[in-house]
Amino acid sequence: MSCSSSEALFEAYLDGTLLPARRARVLAHLSRCGRCKGVLEELRVVDALIASPREIELPQNFTFATMAEVRSLPRPHVSTAPVYAYLVSYLVASWLLIGAGFLLASTTIRAIGETALGVSALLVRTFGVVGHAGAHALGDFGSLGAFLGAAIVLDVAAALALVVGFTIVRPRLAERLRS
Numbered sequence: 001m002s003c004s005s006s007e008a009l010f011e012a013y014l015d016g017t018l019l020p021a022r023r024a025r026v027l028a029h030l031s032r033c034g035r036c037k038g039v040l041e042e043l044r045v046v047d048a049l050i051a052s053p054r055e056i057e058l059p060q061n062f063t064f065a066t067m068a069e070v071r072s073l074p075r076p077h078v079s080t081a082p083v084y085a086y087l088v089s090y091l092v093a094s095w096l097l098i099g100a101g102f103l104l105a106s107t108t109i110r111a112i113g114e115t116a117l118g119v120s121a122l123l124v125r126t127f128g129v130v131g132h133a134g135a136h137a138l139g140d141f142g143s144l145g146a147f148l149g150a151a152i153v154l155d156v157a158a159a160l161a162l163v164v165g166f167t168i169v170r171p172r173l174a175e176r177l178r179s
Helices: 003-007 010-015 020-032 034-051 062-072 083-104 107-138 142-178
Strands: none
Touching: 003 020, 003 034, 010 020, 010 034, 020 034, 083 142, 107 142
């Protein structure tokens, strides 16, 4: 019997579920192989540890001492950028892209862009009125609500201008340049 085939039978040997013929072959192999005998002893120790649960006695003040130690640790430093920084940087980048489009584009895109700006101004006024009415009905949310509302409106306007520019104006310009 080889080491690998006998090791596969060690659990059954320890549980006492091996047939007598196989048990005799495992015992014969163990009498000749010191390495397998050591593995079997380690398995016996592990089985004994698992079979007999140990109870650990905790000191009376374990919870208090642990919490005191946790409180004495320095607070982890979490660096969070304010929401305003993300919104402002996003808005600045989008308006810079729109501005670059106005400077580099033809008069058609400029006219569509000015129309989109007019529509966005109208949306800002409309959302401002709705926000003002909502603030009176539900309570004032402060400057954060107004800022977020304006940012959303400006983003919608920027997305609308980009969509119009890419879906309507760009194909016409490409067609004009080909001819």
